[in-house]
Amino acid sequence: MVANKPTLLISRCLLGETVRYDGRSKGDPELVTAIQPHCQLQPICPEVEAGLSTPRPSVELVQTGQTISARGRDEHSLDVTHQLQQFTTQFITQQPPIHGAILQNHSPSCGVEDTPLFSEEGEQLQTIDGLFTSALRATYPALPITSAETVSSPKGLQQFLNQVAAYYITSPR
Ligand code: SF4
Numbered sequence: 001m002v003a004n005k006p007t008l009l010i011s012r013c014l015l016g017e018t019v020r021y022d023g024r025s026k027g028d029p030e031l032v033t034a035i036q037p038h039c040q041l042q043p044i045c046p047e048v049e050a051g052l053s054t055p056r057p058s059v060e061l062v063q064t065g066q067t068i069s070a071r072g073r074d075e076h077s078l079d080v081t082h083q084l085q086q087f088t089t090q091f092i093t094q095q096p097p098i099h100g101a102i103l104q105n106h107s108p109s110c111g112v113e114d115t116p117l118f119s120e121e122g123e124q125l126q127t128i129d130g131l132f133t134s135a136l137r138a139t140y141p142a143l144p145i146t147s148a149e150t151v152s153s154p155k156g157l158q159q160f161l162n163q164v165a166a167y168y169i170t171s172p173r
Pocket residue numbers: 011012013014019020021044045046047048104107109110
């Protein structure tokens with residue numbers, strides 16, 4: 001660990017690891033190269049670390065009343081909500097301090113305000129955070145959290161790094 005740099009959570013698939021549901025990678029080497037000098041990276045894949053296999057059936061977020069669950073897109077009887085929530089609770093409880101997070105767009109776990117939420121009938125209702133992102137935000141409301149897409153421009157990246165630096169100064173190490 002480099003003690004004098006902020007620690008950033010980063011989705012493992014952004015690092016090029018083949019952890020996606022389809023067994024493929026979705027790496028962003030330019031982004032990783034740009035942030036590495038500024039931060040200590042802590043890779044995370046909530047779905048794999050929750051014990052789901054790779055490849056695995058794709059899931060989507062579905063709203064039933066006030067409840068949001070992660071259900072199979074094609075296998076409608078599949079529900080991995082509890083598994084993901086269990087991992088997330090354990091992670092948040094045991095995690096040493098982090099100072100920001102860059103997470104993958106559109107994912108039911110990692111999405112940042114851009115994950116589709118569907119009704120039981122399959123109609124898209126809105127876009128929201130993924131389940132992991134939502135829990136992280138609820139636990140650490142001031143934590144800088146962004147998506148890979150948002151920091152794909154130099155301006156977006158610099159704004160995010162400024163937020164991380166400000167958070168780092170005032171947070172525990
Ligand atoms: S988006 Fe998140 S849960 Fe999905 S493969 Fe990437 S790191 Fe894993």
